[in-house]
Amino acid sequence: MHNARPDFVLRDIVRPNILALQPYRCARDDYKSGILLDANENSYGPALSDPAGDFVTPPAASTPGVDPNPDEAPVNPDVHLERYPDPHQHEVKSRLCAFRGLPSPDHLFLGVGSDESIDIAIRVFCRPGVDKILICPPTYGMYSVSAQINDVQVVRVPLDVADGRFQLQVDQVLETLAADPLIKILFLCSPGNPTGNLLAHADVKRILDFTGYKGIVLVDEAYIDFSVDAEGVNLQSVASWTVEYPNLVVTQTLSKAFGLAGIRCGVSISSTDIARIFNSTKAPYNISTPTSLLARSALSEVGLDRMRMHVMSTLLERERLRSALPALPRVGRVFGGNHANFILVEIVDGQGAPDNKAAFSAYKQLAEVEHVVVRFRGNELGCTACLRITIGMPEHNEQLLERMRRVLSSLAA
Ligand SMILES: Cc1ncc(COP(=O)(O)O)c(C=O)c1O
Structure with a gap:
């Protein structure tokens, strides 16, 4: 290499x-099966309204803490939430x-x-x-x-x-x-x-x-x-x-x-x-x-496919916002629409200069009057008068554009 x-x-x-450092070691590093009385866990099982939880389904024959063949089967923490998780x-x-x-x-x-x-x-x-x-x-x-x-x-x-x-x-x-x-x-x-x-x-x-x-x-x-x-x-x-x-x-x-x-x-x-x-x-x-x-x-394969689908939808929506935002009043340059799931939008004054006060005011009004929460980044270097907007789902973005138009139109010149 x-x-x-x-x-x-x-x-x-x-x-x-x-x-x-010597890493922390426990008895479970050496012994994973049998009747496990080594880690001060609670062998009676999880105290939940649904003891299996929503996503963990223990095998039918299993009683919490006791595996069917305790001498051979390693206790599987995936179906025994009363056990510590796999550290590795x-x-x-x-x-x-x-x-x-x-x-x-x-x-x-x-x-x-x-x-x-x-x-x-x-x-x-x-x-x-x-x-x-x-x-x-x-x-x-x-x-x-x-x-x-x-x-x-x-x-x-x-x-x-x-x-x-x-x-x-x-x-x-x-x-x-x-x-x-x-x-x-x-x-x-x-x-x-x-x-x-x-x-x-x-x-x-x-x-x-x-x-x-x-x-x-x-x-x-x-x-x-x-x-x-x-x-x-x-x-x-x-x-x-x-x-x-x-x-x-x-x-x-x-x-x-x-x-x-x-x-x-x-x-x-x-x-x-x-x-x-x-x-x-x-x-x-x-x-x-x-x-x-x-x-x-x-x-998993299905999970990765879903992630890729969501990424592609996000990128499409990002492009849509990138082209729609500059048409709103008081919007200047749109930065950072290239490689992430957000964009930076500059708010300007009547002459087209970055207006930090107006950006902060738009941020507050968006949150308090229009119930759309974005992030004011105007105090960050190179981000004067910028709002950072996460790309939402199509209906969120539609609402964002509509409500932002209202807020920006109402800003004092
Ligand atoms: C650049 C960057 N790094 C790390 C994080 C935190 O990520 P995590 O949720 O994995 O802790 C964020 C979260 O906003 C982030 O923007």
Whole structure:
């Protein structure tokens, strides 16, 4: 396997206490069948109004906690919610690997949404009160929230925001990384939130190849499944680069294209060494059995087909909104309608200049009078006077256009 960064030494950037970690072990790692009285679970079964739950159907002969042949059959946590879930989640990982074309589940860490991947990366690589992360605003807010929680400083090199380009200023990023060895993670968001743009692959590659930086590049691909060609094929993810780049971590999620924000399931893809460290650091049972079952269903053939259908409908609707919005009064440029399930819409004054006050007022009126909730992003760099609008279903978008027209027509000039 080709290593694109032989100079990168993982153990030099992992916090020493994490490097020395012995992962939590339980008796179930060694013994999975028999009468299980090892984990202080409740053998009487789940206390639910419907003990099986809506989606878990235990085999007819099974009594909670006691399998038909206790000496042989491993207790299956999928049908025994009173049991702790599988800490390794091989089935979900295998399905993700097949879907993403990745070589092995050993490259994966599953987390409680991408937010857990972001947090665990900071906890693994950044010493509280000492190390730093680099972000490129405007970007997703949780990088700095997680950094602050972990007492990690945030350094910023803004994107080039001219005319809604929202691309990296690579020379400045490299200069900043080279000048400060305490920066341990560079967070890139591609497609970006709130920008909706993919970052140029050549720029990401230049940073990954830069030997003046010995830290991690984390590419957040929460919206990557919306970056598809006309046939619905995704050619944009850099996840497969993790095989070659030991300094790359890619995070993805089931919250967006898969429509499963409620189950909290995200994945980080990296070298097997980084994945092993993340898996040793996480809480042992972070992925619940209901989450695991639903994730497996989403990653089944039927689930994937449905996801692709929803993505295609979203993209059609995005195009419709992109062409309809500029016809509304006081709408200026529409940014970021390229690679995600939202767009950024600029609100302008009578002379066509961005009008942040009007944008905020439109946001409030939309929510309070018209009951359409969008996000005001006007205080983000390069997003002055912008509303971020998630693409809804056709009827939602129809209503949005109608109600937005009312609100914008009523704005004082
Ligand atoms: C760029 C980006 N990354 C990560 C997340 C969080 O994803 P998850 O629901 O998987 O925690 C979001 C959610 O809005 C996001 O916009």
